[in-house]
Amino acid sequence: MPKRKQTLRSRLTTLVIVAIFGAVAIATASSVLREMNQFGAGKRAELYASASIFATAISETVYTQDKMATLNALRAISYIPSIEYVRVNLSDEVTFVELGSATTIHNDGLKLFEENTALGMLTSRSATATVPIIRGGETIAYLTLHANTNSLSERIGQLLYDAFVAAAFAGGIGILIALKMQRTITQPILSLSKVMSRVRESGDFSMRAKQVEDEEISQLVDTFNTMLDHIQERDSKLLTHQRTLEKTVDVRTQEMRKAKESAEAANMAKSDFLATMSHEIRTPMNGMLAMADLLSKAKLAPRHKRYAEVIAKSGQSLLAIINDILDFSKIEAGRLDLETIAVRPADILDDVVSLFWERAASSNIDLAAYVAANTPEVVEGDPVRISQVLSNLVNNALKFTEEGHVVVSVSLKAGHDEAASGEGVLEFSVSDTGVGIAKEKQSAIFEAFAQADQTTTRRYGGTGLGLAICRKLVEAMQGDIGLTSKPGKGSRFFFSMKTKLLSPPPFIRKAEGEKRAVVAIDGDATPKMLALYLRESGVIPHIVEKGADFGAHIACADMIFASPAFYHVYQQTISEGKAQWIPARICVCELGDTAPDELVENGVVEDILLAPLSRKEVMAQIGRIFDDTLRGKAALVNTESAGAGHLVFKGQHVLAADDSAVNREVVQEALSRLNLQVTLAGNGKEALALAQQQEFDLVLMDCSMPEMDGFEATMALRAFEKHKGRMRTPVIALTAHVAGKEDDWRGAGMDDYLTKPFTLDSLSAVIANYLERGADKEEVTAPINMAESTHNADAAAAIAVQSELAFDRTVLDQIAAMQTSGVNLPVRALRLFEEHSRDGLRTLGAYLKTGDKEQIARAAHALKSMSVNVGARALGEACAAVEHAAREGASSKELVALCKTTANIYREALRDLPAAINLYQKIAA
Template structure:
């Protein structure tokens, strides 16, 4: 490679040398040529000047000689005189012309004398002489004072070319000599210029090939070339300095990268460890939360499907819906990693918009009532019956907006609405629905409305202190609405309330039902409290063709009653008119519907006395109002049957053939719930407290199916399943279906499948979900139905329908237990099951161990352990109505968490021990009482 570079450099140097030599030779020959031309020109000029002077002189002499013969017109004498001229060697021709131009005498070899030279150059000029080879002179011939003719002489200039040839020969010899000298000079210059450049080129080639910037070019004597060499060496200095800095920076960068890599690796390990810890925490929290939720929702589901009075059934439905909403929130919390990763998935299932609005209003009704805020719902007539969407997400957004509205509203009303904005008139047609929440609260400034949906943003800086909250709710709402292809917005004025609204684009699965119209003009009087509910009810009545009139509180409404066809009023209204009717001052003609709140027993007496013909429970829903109008139109108001225990329509549920099922769970509450649920399905249940006990039962008894809790002490459900499968392989037993009962997020972990379980069921479960999973493995009874909860055997012993089940604590002979709590437990039982007795038996067994745990914790002096033990005993005591013992344990827990001294806690524990003894002394009699009641 280097040899190639040298060859290229040598060729370039030779080229430079050749060009330099050519330049020197050209310069020398050019100088010689210029000097020769100058000499020729100068010689020609001098020759011409002499020749002209000679001819002029000769011409004047001959002119004076021939003047007389010419004047006498004597040609012979003139020719004689002219013959003397012919003896001159350079004269070639002589001619005499008269005044009129005619030739008088002509002598010589040239036939014609050129008067103007060759026509290109001035006569007798050096160029004219060179081109024509002759010179001429013309003078007048004067005789006396008179010009009689002109004399023209034409002489040869041949000697000029001889002189020029001599000059050119001399110049050629001089040029050859000068060229030789020039060659010597050029060779000397080549060495002085090209050799340093060649050496500089070699250095450049070495630097380029090797990358070694430490070499330098040697200085030279020539100033200009040396300047080039110094510039090149300076450039190498700068490059070498730059490389040194880059190498130093690279070494520092490598150290920095290595340090950052170690830090990132440590951060990555910490993040992975934190992620594992988070997953473990979520798994633990999932199990701990879902375990009590299982008991609550399963019992609520059983209770809501029992034969109850409408009011009691409404209680159970609210409990079940509230529990489902709480479960949805828990699932959102446990599944927040999807939102962080941008993997939020929405369901597309049938959704009833009206039901979502009614459910949200029902959930917040009690809170609104406690603040004297009128919470109402309005479902527009054009709203489709069913749409495709995600009910949980829509409900979540609505709930968040209602929660905010109630938080920022101190008086007035909150209205939750839904209406069809576009499309959706027919099935499977695209539609856009708009949900809204309107309040009369504090309002929002216009400059704050643009940022209200950003994270951690609130109306003003005092909002958090005044109303609480983190400012995340509306930001989450915006993300959910955008995920549903919708938009969210707000319109508000400070002090005038706010209207939040959001839309969702979907398709209609079932179009809106036509509204039933009254046949004739009907009028209705509305006399209920609130500034929103009466208006919403009036809207619904107008849709049916009824003309409503709202009677304000304290107004005279007698004239309106006289022409009314129906009345929708509160109990207070009917109490006033009951007295009026009894005095005979008015005749009660209209259809009378009492609107009351959940838990209000005042309408019961009005129905019993015939003052009221039907009942509507607030909050009012569109479906219930339309059904009530239909009953009025048909003349079939329910009367007392609105209060009586009725057989509500129940969906068909599988009933099995008494197959044997083993249920393993470490929670006593869960075991009771599972046992009760399986008994409803006509299954023979055997319970186990952990995996070891379940394995022992499987070894000794045959089972048709096993429900296995995954998280249990001693041996968990996974280990127990593996042991059962191993037992089946060794002994050749038939494979028993095993269903995992998991409180973790369903389907997230496939470990249940890997150990040999056949299916999973997430806690909390319902009867429908439980029966559906079991039906995959056990044969159901054809045409059979699961037994429902029985009504009281003797209607005389059953509590009156108008009695409030949530009554103040009664004054009893034995105040140790609150019988109301035990009666509520009894409502949940099915058939001959005696849940209160079983609950007391479980309390009797576990409370003894709990009091010993409390005593042992007190001895250790660990306040946290004391608080936990007291909390456990308090919970089980309150659950069976042992409120005095529960209160004593609650005091211990509170003081222990506040860091009370051991002496103070010891005194409180002595008091709790005394209450424990009193409770257990009263327990046998109470249990005997429930045994006799069951018998």
């Protein structure tokens, strides 16, 4: 504070003194300049007059060249005190005479007033004047005078001294003035600053600054005091609020605690409700789906098998939807768990279309699926979530489409077909011919509870959550979702997801030569999708519109894909019966349609293709046409499920406890199919009593049962075993819970768990972890016995040499056993191997050159996979060695050696390939 006060005063004093000294300095400088100008003018006039007088006086003596007379005349100059030197120069600049003490005189000019300036006289303390000496009007010489100007310096010095004295006097007066100003101006300001400092340090806003007489300073003080009034009033209000704040916080805390407890209780009730609802829904579904699974594995006609498969798939879809509803809270909380497993995009599309087929057909909407040719066969992803998004989009499309079609498609986006990184972007889409969505409504369509129009809910139903869930699921899969639409023209919803490509697109068999097909199917989408598949196979399709004349097209067709109605009409048009049916004739019918049966029995059609069409079935049908192996009546006879083979056991004794009679029947049937003895219990109490009476090899324990649940029964059983010293019995939990019950089985002492509904395969797989297996039971068509199926010498000879081939007969026989139609599957597999293995070996060689060991391992693995699948065991083992060495970081030299060995074995396989193909062609014949 003292330093600030001193600074303020010194600044004011300095300002006054500087102002006074400035004025004195200006006045002094003006006087000095004026004096210098006056002196300079007088001195120049004096020198000029003196020089002119002496020039006239000596003009005669200079003219006569009399130096002594000239010197005598000039000596009079010595009587002038200021003149120190005189000189006469002839016109040729030769010195005639000189007199005085100066040693140097500048002769740069003859103009007096330009030679001697006031500043020059002051700095050099001398002045010089040169005038001409004229005789008879002619200049004969020049006279130069040099005088000192010390008197000018003395006068200037006197002026400066006088100015200094005046400045000192004025400075004293200025100090007095500054002191007076301090009392009237600075003192009140310093006093105000002192009050402000005290307020800042103490926080006491009750202090006030004193009033002063000066009007301006008084306004400053008043403003400061007013500000303190406002601050004091604010602090008073804050203090009042602070006194009541703690009480308010306590009240709010109590309210929040109660709300929290209420929310927790509601959440607990919701969890209990979800767990109970899950159990109650999934328990009957267990019976339904398990029975459907068992039914699908039985010997059924193709149509009946399709019924069972649709039931099973529909039930699984329903179960997935239930799980999704229960997981919605996880989605919103950002805790959604996604699977990353092998997925077949084509299968997902087929499942979704099959699920909605009946609904679409009942509304006269043509529902079709299209799998683009570049779609990988297997990718990584979450099949449940992808199916859920597609199902939601298809459901919406059917809801908002009154006529026309809905098409579900999948393809690999452009630029990713040959992704060297093994990754690509799949795009799924659902297109319809429905009402469409206005452009201004499209931006909000994916928001929760959003509808394109306020009347949508009343007209079509729904909550508006479906697309919001789709968006969240797609974003969780790190994808994008969007749409394009025009009102009245339909919509196209699409979403993409980045994924790893685990298997390339399936091989497309091409027609040999030009082939034509007639497509006569109802609908405006399914015929187009079928036509696309035909074009991919090199067949030229022609779609016949309903009611159009088709005779001309039939005459040049190689194959016909038509509905039963088409064949009935065409049958009436032929004149000589079935002998004129040259094209391959395929009847395309819906699930449950019995009309094709008579057509097949009568030979009008040669095979059946069920709608909805799948790419796999269509391509298989085209392959049968190319191979001339259409099934005919075999399409109607009983066939086995391709996956009916399952694990079997050695007749061990299993206790199964479940409170549901349906579930007990399902479990008994399933365990019997696995060659296990079964004892049933209706609740945990019965199960515990049975387990205490006799020892079982394994216990299947339902978790939720009356009287005693599975957890309590298991804990009691563990205590009993410990007390009696009995060997621990494996206990597998059968649970329908999905909310809050996942890990309870561990704490109860159970060994494993199986979620309902289970399948026969999943049940046998989990039991196999605890019971010894017996010989596998095969319920598929018996493998081809080549010794019995051939009756000619050529085939027998072929069998004799088969053991020397590079392809394992056992593997090829297993492939033959899997075929369910007239397609020669071993030959087909061998030809595919021949086509794709070359590219696989080239890819391996290319990566070997780059030295990328990760890519070398991937290429070797791909070639290994296709080799072992056709029985080329030696080649598969060689590829496995390359893969292992690359992943272990082997040197380039080692990898090159292994790849050379692989190439040699591959050449041996190619050498034996024609013989293997010929062998299985003859066996099929």
